[in-house]
Amino acid sequence: MSNADRTFVYTAQPSRVVFGRGSLGRLADEVKAVGAQKALVLCTPEQRKQAQVAADLLGPLSVGIYDGAQMHVPIESARKAREYSRSLGADCMVAIGGGSTIGLGKAIALESTVPIIAVPTTYAGSEMTPIYGITEDNVKKTGRDLRVLPKTVLYDPDLSATLPVRMSMVSGMNAIAHAAEGLYAKDGNPVMSLMAEEGIRALATGMRGVFAQAGDMQARSDCLYGAWLCGSVLGHVGMALHHKLCHTLGGTFNLPHAETHTIVLPHALAYNTQAAPEAMQRVARAIGASSAAAGLFDLAKDLGAPTALRDIGFKESDIEVALKVAMSNPYWNPEPIVEDAVRELLRNAWEGRRPSV
Numbered sequence: 001m002s003n004a005d006r007t008f009v010y011t012a013q014p015s016r017v018v019f020g021r022g023s024l025g026r027l028a029d030e031v032k033a034v035g036a037q038k039a040l041v042l043c044t045p046e047q048r049k050q051a052q053v054a055a056d057l058l059g060p061l062s063v064g065i066y067d068g069a070q071m072h073v074p075i076e077s078a079r080k081a082r083e084y085s086r087s088l089g090a091d092c093m094v095a096i097g098g099g100s101t102i103g104l105g106k107a108i109a110l111e112s113t114v115p116i117i118a119v120p121t122t123y124a125g126s127e128m129t130p131i132y133g134i135t136e137d138n139v140k141k142t143g144r145d146l147r148v149l150p151k152t153v154l155y156d157p158d159l160s161a162t163l164p165v166r167m168s169m170v171s172g173m174n175a176i177a178h179a180a181e182g183l184y185a186k187d188g189n190p191v192m193s194l195m196a197e198e199g200i201r202a203l204a205t206g207m208r209g210v211f212a213q214a215g216d217m218q219a220r221s222d223c224l225y226g227a228w229l230c231g232s233v234l235g236h237v238g239m240a241l242h243h244k245l246c247h248t249l250g251g252t253f254n255l256p257h258a259e260t261h262t263i264v265l266p267h268a269l270a271y272n273t274q275a276a277p278e279a280m281q282r283v284a285r286a287i288g289a290s291s292a293a294a295g296l297f298d299l300a301k302d303l304g305a306p307t308a309l310r311d312i313g314f315k316e317s318d319i320e321v322a323l324k325v326a327m328s329n330p331y332w333n334p335e336p337i338v339e340d341a342v343r344e345l346l347r348n349a350w351e352g353r354r355p356s357v
């Protein structure tokens with residue numbers, strides 16, 4: 001696109017980001033800075049230990065820990081957490097964990113408007129978005145509301161050091177997916193494109209480093225830096241075919257979130273290659289490959305991440321069901337959504353075929 005053709009609208013969202021090793025040590029000051037005195041620490045049962053460290057750092061500023069965060073925020077868990085938070089008179093949520101824990105904080109904030117301080121320990125990016133999701137009767141409903149955007153985000157690479165290597169790889173690919181679709185978003189803008197390309201570059205470098213040595217803190221820091229950038233892109237611009245397909249596959253077949261993103265992304269980019277050449281060039285440049293789609297497939301493979309939906313519980317006979325759901329609501333995508341072409345995309349992703357573009 002030439003500069004003369006460029007038009008865009010960019011509305012920046014408010015956010016305070018504190019980044020760096022050891023930044024968890026600033027938690028108490030950050031709680032005070034949002035005017036809170038009774039912080040409830042949220043986590044999954046698996047991350048209770050990290051949550052306890054956060055609660056200890058808060059001392060009298062903490063009213064307790066709620067360790068009931070679950071994947072996809074089931075409505076019952078949100079109701080329970082809201083009730084618990086109300087009973088303690090909590091005036092702030094400290095969500096320490098991945099997208100599931102931050103999602104629980106958002107479900108509480110949506111009803112109570114208490115501020116969230118997010119302490120992300122994966123690369124999923126939810127902490128930078130005003131998007132929430134709550135699952136009721138097996139259907140995950142998502143929405144946008146500025147009340148759920150965390151007021152402050154503490155990125156401490158030390159906390160991600162315990163994230164298992166496989167989860168780190170798929171979580172990183174999940175983040176790259178936000179940036180890749182942000183590069184061809186209908187409402188994209190040059191600032192987001194800069195962040196997207198830099199975010200993909202940082203993640204690809206960091207993931208290679210973590211794969212080589214799980215405890216490489218420079219690589220962990222690169223990944224978290226990339227996660228911030230890619231999460232910001234997700235929070236500011238609309239997504240397309242890739243996110244729609246992953247939402248369908250996760251919601252209808254209960255496939256694991258980050259793995260699904262990892263497998264589908266190269267195929268969704270192959271689908272959009274003709275329609276979004278500049279975006280593809282930027283993705284390819286950021287990962288050091290000649291093709292965005294094939295390059296991301298190779299990156300996933302090199303990092304030991306899954307590349308076929310059939311390896312994560314998706315059956316061949318599920319393709320038609322997924323197709324029906326994915327085609328049921330029209331949505332914007334750079335390449336028009338055509339049933340036969342989406343069927344082929346799903347089949348390629350199911351088989352784990354390397355994209356040929």
Ligand code: NAD
Binds near residue numbers: 044131163
């Ligand atoms: P997750 O939060 O479900 O975490 C997966 C598992 O890893 C959990 O058991 C968790 O406790 C554990 N874990 C997390 N960090 C760890 C660490 N450092 N060490 C050891 N264990 C750790 O996974 P996720 O991929 O971060 O989040 C997925 C969810 O987030 C999905 O429901 C997805 O829809 C949502 N999401 C939402 C947005 C948004 O903008 N609303 C964006 C991205 C993802």
